[in-house]
Amino acid sequence: MGEHHLPPEPADHHKGGKAIHADDLKPARGRRYSYYGSTGSRGALSTICSVLLLLILLAGVIALVLYLVYRPNSPAFTVTNIAVYSLSNVTGPSAGPPAAGARAPNAVAASFQCALVIRNPSGRSSARYDRLTAYVVYRGEAITAPAEMPPLVQDPDSAVVVAPVIGGGGAAPVPVSPETAAALANDVSYGVVSLRVVLLGRVRFVSGPFRTGWRSMYARCDLLVGVRKAPGSVGAAGVPEAPLFGNPSCNVDV
Template identity: 50%
Template sequence: MTDEKKGTIHRYVPAVHPFRLFCTILVTIFLLTGIIVLIVYLVYRPSKPHFTITGATVFQLSNSSTQPNALSTSMQFTLVSHNPNERSSILYDHLSAYVSYRNQPITPPADLPPLLQDRASSVAMSPVLGGGFVPVSGDVASGLLTDQAYGVVNLRVVLMGRLRYRSGPFRSGWYNMYVRCDILVGIRKGVTGPVPLINEPECNVDT
């Protein structure tokens, strides 16, 4: 609207509704917060740890002479965990490990202590797994004799537990962890001590 009585022009700006202004400010705050959260997530986003087995020692791996379809196993593995995160440390808890052969456990689960792994670091664990006799199927018992006669045994080392990431002031929730390491080990019946790894074991990590 204009007023030209005295040669001047007046412009009237419509008033801004307070509720609309409040909504605009609120949406702007939410957008800025979302952008900041996304940037922080991309900067501190953690990656899963990597595991591999670098050594194995056999103390005992044999069929029971007194119990049918039972194995007596005692082995030690060097399991190396690598944290690829440059900004996040990893806390492991409720860890346990066991050995399986042909999808059947041949050692009882062994509890391992909690572990705090620094950023971009590697940590080695060397648990001794086994002790006592573990019942197995007839196929597993006979299969072990066949593989030992051939000189190569396919084993799986399983590590279970939970982990959480710590990035500066931020901490994630707990994630369940399941690690499977399939290895080919040079083992013959009655031979004990350090044994060669036929393959280069890469472990699958599910979290």
């Protein structure tokens, strides 16, 4: 009889170990591999980022507090009185021989002294003014030449009075339009003139180690001035300490 051979038993590759299950052949879940270092390195990097972010936030809070404490406020201006030394229409000099039928240009000869109160409302910052010039405007046209003023240093929360003479000192008449000249003569005859005092310059604020850069300043004060015609002069007002009607208002842009 022939020999019968049984099929060989599968080799046991896990002798003494655990048998292989189907679940062992499934891909692992939840396993991630870092290409940038170990878990400890990532934790140190996260801590450093958190500390840097905290320092940045703290510096921002400190800067905001310092800004709110030392933030300067724009200066305030007030006109308390004005003296009118001269205000009249004159005939300006012509540039050449006048043409036939041409009219000589109109001009205004004006001189004022204005008492101006400058207040620095900042309680912790001193103010420094430079390149100050003042002139007077009537109906949108300048009727005086710009008058230069000296530099000014102002303590915190203080007020100072300046009284520049504008248009005096033998300044040449300022050319104006015929409409402005006619309106000025009419207002002077009624005894009330609407004027605007303009102050230009630059300002900076200093508070301890902190200081701002120079900022342009533009202040304008609208006045309603009472004038009285002097005897024997046409369209002139030469009475100092002219009364101010209403409440003069000043606007300041910095």
